[in-house]
Amino acid sequence: MNVKEILNNLETRHPGEHEYLQAVREVLESIEEIYNQNPQYEAAKIIERLVEPDRIYTFRISWMDDAGNVQVNLGYRVQFNNAIGPYKGGIRLHPSVNLSILKFLGFEQIFKNALTTLPMGGGKGGSDFNPKGKSDNEIMRFCQAFMLELWRVIGPNTDVPAGDIGTGGREIGFMYGMYKKLQFENSGVFTGKGLNWGGSLIRPEATGFGATYFTKEMLDTKNDSFKGKIVTVSGFGNVAWGVALKVTELGGKVVTISGPDGYIYDEKGLDADKINYLLSLRASNNDIVSPYAEVFPEAKFYADRKPWEVPCDIAMPSAIQNELDEEDAKILIANGVKYIVEVSNMGCTPEAIELFHQNKLPFAPGKAANAGGVGVSGLEMSQNAMKMNWTKEEVDAKLHQIMSSIHSACSKYGTDHEGYIDYVKGANIAGFIKVADAMLDLGVV
Structure with a gap:
């Protein structure tokens, strides 16, 4: 090739x-x-x-x-x-x-x-x-x-x-x-449906939950944990909500959210009340995050800036493609970031990813880290086909297993001779082999 x-x-x-x-x-x-x-x-x-x-x-x-x-x-x-x-x-x-x-x-x-x-x-x-x-x-x-x-x-x-x-x-x-x-x-052809007409429990939170579970697997490889970790997150929709819920539950502290108008820095971290407000703010059909600082005066709003300037242990871009660029990566590295996890699709530019790899920082691409959303969509399809519903605990356990399996596949194909895991390479190879082998089996169609 x-x-x-x-x-x-x-x-x-x-x-x-x-x-x-x-x-x-x-x-x-x-x-x-x-x-x-x-x-x-x-x-x-x-x-x-x-x-x-x-x-x-x-x-x-x-x-x-x-x-x-x-x-x-x-x-x-x-x-x-x-x-x-x-x-x-x-x-x-x-x-x-x-x-x-x-x-x-x-x-x-x-x-x-x-x-x-x-x-x-x-x-x-x-x-x-x-x-x-x-x-x-x-x-x-x-x-x-x-x-x-x-x-x-x-x-x-x-x-x-x-x-x-x-x-x-x-x-x-x-x-x-x-x-x-x-x-x-x-026939339930869509996923992400309402719970009273065929939807699955924890589907709205699934992308954020799954990314957090994937991050936990990354931390485990370093004998590390979320406990006491400072986490910066972009966005403030369902994805950021799911991340904030699960990271907080696992002992981490989410200190930022963002919108087109800028970002919020909340040094105390998001708690249950703040996370609930985050949801209501999003539901108000308004993209801006600045009202958060008015409701919670201990927080600060920074207009027309990105949250990657805030020192953190874990950065989790969760908004849109190419939102974290080379300059952002330089700032994160200078401030001592330890893990970077794309929760948005292709959230980092190639130049930013190259810097993370050069510095041997664990970096998870969106196609691996944010697969929890489509994973639970697949579980919703299964529930629809069987005309049954699983409990929240059952869906969450299956989601956790899916993310653990994805991490294992990335590790299998992405670990180099020094033990560094190139999650981009691992995810791409694992996904490609499965699809390519299926295409071979099906002939030229």
């Missing part, structure tokens, strides 16, 4: 799709050695087939706002690879959504889903629709119009969408309600 040649060809074919090309580059550089050791992969052109989606649907969404004005958005669904199971991946509703971002997310999802060991392929979808400031009726009309275009190409054994940025239980409910009406069946 000639990584440079493949990337040059992709860039020529897909110019300007920076996020997608970044995600492909990271995987190819990690798996190059093992790929070249297995000529059967080259003979079947596994890489050339893997880096291109099976298909992409792009469609117009027309809907009417409360003032009676017609609005038009673009919608997408990227069905990337289904070698090991139905396409599986969230629907992102955000003004930044474009094909490059959805292809990067769908490509990452292939390996993330493979790491869970559950039978799920990789996909992603979304729209440039912005749910912020919209009424419930406007969101319902948009979601129903979105589903009118998508319903024919999804299904419980074909493609199972889920939530993502801008898509929570409300949006999934509106989408699934329309799907159910159009399809004339109640």
